[in-house]
Amino acid sequence: MSKGKSSKTSGKGQNPLQAPRGTRDFYPEDMRRRNWLFAHFRSTAASFGFEEVDAPMVEHLDLFKRKAGEEIVDQLYHFELHDRHLALRAEMTPSIARMVIARQGAMRFPIRWFTVTQNWRYERMTRGRKREHYQWNMDVWGEPGVEAEAELLAAMFTMFDSLGLDRGKIKVRLNSRGLLEESLREGVLSDRPEVFAPLCVVIDKIDKIGAEAVTEQLCDPEGGVALTALEAARVIEILSARSLDEAAKFAAVGSPAIAELSQLYTLLEAYGIADQVPFDASVVRGLAYYTGIVFEAFDAGATLRAIAGGGRYDRLAETLGGKPVPAVGFGFGDVVIGELLEDEGLWPDLKPEVQDIVYAFGPEQKPAAITVASRLRRAGRRVELCLGKSKLKRVLGDAGKAGTERVYLIGEDERARGVVKIRDLAKKAETEEPIEG
Amino acid sequence: MSKGKSSKTSGKGQNPLQAPRGTRDFYPEDMRRRNWLFAHFRSTAASFGFEEVDAPMVEHLDLFKRKAGEEIVDQLYHFELHDRHLALRAEMTPSIARMVIARQGAMRFPIRWFTVTQNWRYERMTRGRKREHYQWNMDVWGEPGVEAEAELLAAMFTMFDSLGLDRGKIKVRLNSRGLLEESLREGVLSDRPEVFAPLCVVIDKIDKIGAEAVTEQLCDPEGGVALTALEAARVIEILSARSLDEAAKFAAVGSPAIAELSQLYTLLEAYGIADQVPFDASVVRGLAYYTGIVFEAFDAGATLRAIAGGGRYDRLAETLGGKPVPAVGFGFGDVVIGELLEDEGLWPDLKPEVQDIVYAFGPEQKPAAITVASRLRRAGRRVELCLGKSKLKRVLGDAGKAGTERVYLIGEDERARGVVKIRDLAKKAETEEPIEG
Numbered sequence: 107m108s109k110g111k112s113s114k115t116s117g118k119g120q121n122p123l124q125a126p127r128g129t130r131d132f133y134p135e136d137m138r139r140r141n142w143l144f145a146h147f148r149s150t151a152a153s154f155g156f157e158e159v160d161a162p163m164v165e166h167l168d169l170f171k172r173k174a175g176e177e178i179v180d181q182l183y184h185f186e187l188h189d190r191h192l193a194l195r196a197e198m199t200p201s202i203a204r205m206v207i208a209r210q211g212a213m214r215f216p217i218r219w220f221t222v223t224q225n226w227r228y229e230r231m232t233r234g235r236k237r238e239h240y241q242w243n244m245d246v247w248g249e250p251g252v253e254a255e256a257e258l259l260a261a262m263f264t265m266f267d268s269l270g271l272d273r274g275k276i277k278v279r280l281n282s283r284g285l286l287e288e289s290l291r292e293g294v295l296s297d298r299p300e301v302f303a304p305l306c307v308v309i310d311k312i313d314k315i316g317a318e319a320v321t322e323q324l325c326d327p328e329g330g331v332a333l334t335a336l337e338a339a340r341v342i343e344i345l346s347a348r349s350l351d352e353a354a355k356f357a358a359v360g361s362p363a364i365a366e367l368s369q370l371y372t373l374l375e376a377y378g379i380a381d382q383v384p385f386d387a388s389v390v391r392g393l394a395y396y397t398g399i400v401f402e403a404f405d406a407g408a409t410l411r412a413i414a415g416g417g418r419y420d421r422l423a424e425t426l427g428g429k430p431v432p433a434v435g436f437g438f439g440d441v442v443i444g445e446l447l448e449d450e451g452l453w454p455d456l457k458p459e460v461q462d463i464v465y466a467f468g469p470e471q472k473p474a475a476i477t478v479a480s481r482l483r484r485a486g487r488r489v490e491l492c493l494g495k496s497k498l499k500r501v502l503g504d505a506g507k508a509g510t511e512r513v514y515l516i517g518e519d520e521r522a523r524g525v526v527k528i529r530d531l532a533k534k535a536e537t538e539e540p541i542e543g
Numbered sequence: 544m545s546k547g548k549s550s551k552t553s554g555k556g557q558n559p560l561q562a563p564r565g566t567r568d569f570y571p572e573d574m575r576r577r578n579w580l581f582a583h584f585r586s587t588a589a590s591f592g593f594e595e596v597d598a599p600m601v602e603h604l605d606l607f608k609r610k611a612g613e614e615i616v617d618q619l620y621h622f623e624l625h626d627r628h629l630a631l632r633a634e635m636t637p638s639i640a641r642m643v644i645a646r647q648g649a650m651r652f653p654i655r656w657f658t659v660t661q662n663w664r665y666e667r668m669t670r671g672r673k674r675e676h677y678q679w680n681m682d683v684w685g686e687p688g689v690e691a692e693a694e695l696l697a698a699m700f701t702m703f704d705s706l707g708l709d710r711g712k713i714k715v716r717l718n719s720r721g722l723l724e725e726s727l728r729e730g731v732l733s734d735r736p737e738v739f740a741p742l743c744v745v746i747d748k749i750d751k752i753g754a755e756a757v758t759e760q761l762c763d764p765e766g767g768v769a770l771t772a773l774e775a776a777r778v779i780e781i782l783s784a785r786s787l788d789e790a791a792k793f794a795a796v797g798s799p800a801i802a803e804l805s806q807l808y809t810l811l812e813a814y815g816i817a818d819q820v821p822f823d824a825s826v827v828r829g830l831a832y833y834t835g836i837v838f839e840a841f842d843a844g845a846t847l848r849a850i851a852g853g854g855r856y857d858r859l860a861e862t863l864g865g866k867p868v869p870a871v872g873f874g875f876g877d878v879v880i881g882e883l884l885e886d887e888g889l890w891p892d893l894k895p896e897v898q899d900i901v902y903a904f905g906p907e908q909k910p911a912a913i914t915v916a917s918r919l920r921r922a923g924r925r926v927e928l929c930l931g932k933s934k935l936k937r938v939l940g941d942a943g944k945a946g947t948e949r950v951y952l953i954g955e956d957e958r959a960r961g962v963v964k965i966r967d968l969a970k971k972a973e974t975e976e977p978i979e980g
Binding site (some may be wrong): 120121122123125126129130131132133134137138140141152153154155156157159160161162163164165167168169171172183184185186187188190191192194201204205206207209214215216218219224226228238246249250251253254256257260264274361372373375376377378426427428458459460464473474476480483486487488489490491493494496500504517 | 557558559560561563566567568569570571574575578579589590591592594595596597598600601602603604605606609620621622623624625627628630631638641642644645646651653655656658661663665675683688690691693696697698701708809811812813814815863864865895896897900909910913914917920923924926927928930931933937941945965966
């Protein structure tokens with residue numbers, strides 16, 4: 107099939123010999139990096155006592171609609187099949203929530219779960235954005251206090267440390283939606299508490315579109331928030347706070363949100379990361395479901411998109427139809443961190459993992475080569491057995507480049523004597539040993 | 544939402560708080576088993592010098608149609624989205640083939656790739672069948688000789704060994720489609736070579752439906768194969784062979800297929816697995832694309848479905864639109880092997896991996912508890928930090944059951960003295976050490 111545009115079923119980008127637009131193939135060299143990164147995700151989570159879980163990539167569409175509303179549908183890979191309306195997950199949280207709810211009466215809280223999963227989002231393609239990505243999630247369910255937030259933030263920095271990113275390379279900006287809500291409770295929200303979630307969605311854009319455009323959207327009488335100019339100015343003023351002291355000016359005396367933030371920073375101090383987590387009242391996160399602390403990780407130069415983000419979502423279980431249970435978590439994608447590791451030159455040189463190559467000069471020595479390869483494998487070595495009529499010169503050349511340690515050679519002379527020749531590529535030395543070891 | 548059948552969008556099985564029918568959630572205890580099994584897949588493949596690759600779970604529908612024909616569509620999770628017709632993969636081979644073809648000119652053959660991926664198949668549900676499963680694939684591309692088959696079969700037995708399945712528990716029945724083709728070339732296939740693939744699809748059912756029903760289908764004038772009664776009887780006779788000697792009677796003198804099978808068994812002898820791989824002329828595999836050696840692994844009692852299966856598919860690259868390149872591989876699912884491990888009592892007792900628990904008696908000791916947890920984590924320990932107001936009795940009870948090694952306790956007395964109490968759960972002994980280590 108050509109890439110012809112003549113028919114609908116073979117339209118643009120429909121060459122079946124190419125991966126669908128916005129998706130990635132992982133060749134061995136890509137997969138080595140992915141496995142290296144995922145191993146860091148998993149070992150960091152395990153060092154914090156989190157357990158891995160997983161759920162199907164396909165869920166009922168209604169699960170996502172319950173969490174994020176009808177608007178989400180256009181961003182999903184969704185389809186009807188045999189009377190069911192299904193969708194590929196765009197994020198892991200709804201599936202995790204579903205799993206928690208299903209065993210809500212039977213599990214001992216708090217639970218600490220992590221996932222490393224592929225998520226799908228149908229979006230117009232822009233530079234650096236894909237339609238699938240892998241995401242590391244860590245979530246704590248059943249703990250209402252900010253000790254959970256502190257553990258999650260510490261895990262994130264443990265991850266950055268383990269990747270070799272020096273302190274200062276990443277900043278996690280943090281805020282409390284509770285603080286913003288408190289600050290507005292006497293005013294805007296006293297009559298219309300329902301505007302808080304859409305208000306957060308609008309102000310989340312302030313970094314991208316600026317204060318003026320945000321004000322405009324907040325005041326738009328058709329926009330769902332519809333503040334007065336005075337109210338909007340108050341919101342913008344609150345967002346400008348860059349320390350707890352500044353923020354406290356907008357909060358009531360004895361503000362619970364300020365107390366919670368202070369407690370959180372005390373804990374972050376104990377983890378040694380408080381200075382890496384600047385307070386920033388303009389951080390609210392775009393998702394409507396957050397209820398408390400929210401945070402976003404960026405490279406210090408802010409040249410890339412967000413590396414990770416998360417926060418507290420104490421009402422999700424109820425929203426989906428379960429009993430209330432507090433929850434907090436973060437998502438950490440594989441794409442932006444990969445770009446940062448590239449920019450910083452921190453990807454290690456990951457070579458193929460073959461340690462030994464076994465080479466027979468002719469078909470008569472193949473069984474002996476198998477004997478050698480089998481015993482090396484039983485001894486725990488990673489062994490490539492040369493197949494067919496590979497040329498020795500090429501095998502040795504490739505082995506040198508790939509970092510292979512030893513090449514085992516068996517010609518008719520060796521076989522007749524019951525030995526195999528061993529060439530040590532680092533030492534450039536040759537020895538012999540019996541075929542049987 | 545109830546499970547009500549009142550409207551189409553909330554029809555049966557559509558409760559969004561349940562995973563879609565035929566799919567699995569992996570809670571921590573399930574995930575520990577899955578990770579344990581996958582680690583065996585990966586380490587076995589690595590010990591044979593295979594490299595891991597991956598491709599998107601979503602492909603253009605046409606990729607699957609090119610390999611398997613229009614009939615496959617009903618078995619796929621497929622959907623049109625924004626003018627593209629996409630499908631979730633039902634198997635990994637087409638994606639791997641696509642990746643090989645994309646770099647056909649640039650790669651050094653033979654290549655040895657493995658994958659561990661989730662595949663989706665829409666089927667009517669029957670007992671023990673799911674709509675998703677994970678599959679371990681190992682494939683060799685670019686090697687025409689049976690040395691590749693021998694390596695793959697050896698890898699499969701290395702896997703069985705590593706899982707603790709004694710020799711004799713698994714039989715891999717093996718045949719050569721080439722042999723069957725040769726045996727029929729002078730007769731049935733001389734006029735109509737195109738019936739070979741559909742013929743194989745019919746005779747693949749012989750174990751399930753018996754020789755009589757197969758004969759009936761082979762002779763059905765509407766059935767696409769339409770043999771004479773004599774031809775069908777000949778086919779059934781050929782299928783009865785259970786040794787190379789018997790099979791050789793149906794083959795021409797100097798048969799290349801018999802020579803190839805003999806060579807393969809010589810190699811399997813060298814691997815020490817020839818007696819585990821009985822020749823069985825009735826094994827042809829249901830998929831039309833196989834061209835040479837085919838094989839299927841079953842538990843020796845044949846109480847379960849096939850554990851793994853594979854074979855040679857030298858024409859797939861061409862079928863999909865690439866240049867010819869020989870290939871052979873197998874797929875090995877996670878479900879049937881899991882049932883066998885269960886039946887044999889071979890699943891290990893996999894406990895949560897937390898080694899240390901750190902417990903503060905009150906909020907004043909939380910920062911000290913963080914200091915202790917952080918240094919243990921830096922030392923490579925897997926540490927659960929107790930959050931909130933967990934009850935010590937409950938923490939200790941859970942720790943005992945979960946196999947935790949040590950519990951670190953910090954009350955006001957300890958904090959004031961700058962120490963932490965360490966309870967060793969195995970030794971039932973208590974010691975102290977400085978908070979800072």
